[in-house]
Amino acid sequence: MSETAASRSLTGAQVGIPPRHIDFKFSREADRYFFYDNNPLASLLFVVFSGAFPPGERFFMESVRNFRDQIQDPVLKAQVSGFMGQEALHGREHERLNDLFRERGLDVDLPARYVRFGLRQLERFSPRLQLACTTMMEHFTAHLAEQWLTNQALTDSSDPEMLKLWYWHALEELEHKSVAYDVFELIGGTQKERKQAGWLVGLFVMPAVVAAWLRLLIKEGQLFNRAENRRGYRALFGRGALISNVLRHMPKFWRRQFHPRQQQTQALEEAWRTRLFGPQGELIDVYRNPAKAAG
């Protein structure tokens, strides 16, 4: 379908989802290797995430693109454009970070390979189910993002340079957290399909993530580093810890009346937009398209 005048009249930025071109420059200091609290187990999980994001976000974009022609509402169309732009740029910047990991000898291609294999299995199912899987993974990502922006333990113990990329990514995940779901609703997506998505992601994507994490831990010679692994496990899965806080929100995805906007993050987003991109913003010096992103 050709683009109508209405669809051209709104951009992602005008509906609050601006694709921001950020030009991260990572310093090459050796101590940036295990950037989360100098702990291998916890740091390697984020290496796995970073490796998985480029193929994962491509899958998200494709699964939404399959239904783009059915969208008539100019606002949703613009939100989808913003979503596509943001996810594409996340993939690009994570590739840059992944280059840094490669330079450090970390096999960040391993999680990418494993997760790509898992996603290829999802592609055997209908485009509707693929979109349902995307909405589930976006729900996970949105809660992970909220943790990145609020979890003090994480902020206190992580490498500040590295955090900047995750902050930017997290903010934008919250800005576009409803888009894939709104498209899913538009095509009449059901609770049953959301439940099926739970099985599919649980069967094909989660094992890929866990297997990649374990393989990296083995490759780094850290599998039997018991004291550090206990400490890392507590930092991720202990009470009130980062991943525990994400997982406890997952069951909401299968509620009948679920919608991503029930995760109320507007005030948090506003605060972080100012902190990162305001006049004195922490990322203002590496932010390449502020005029365009302002709408």
Ligand SMILES: [Fe+2]
């Ligand atoms: Fe993303």
Ligand SMILES: [Fe+2]
């Ligand atoms: Fe996303």
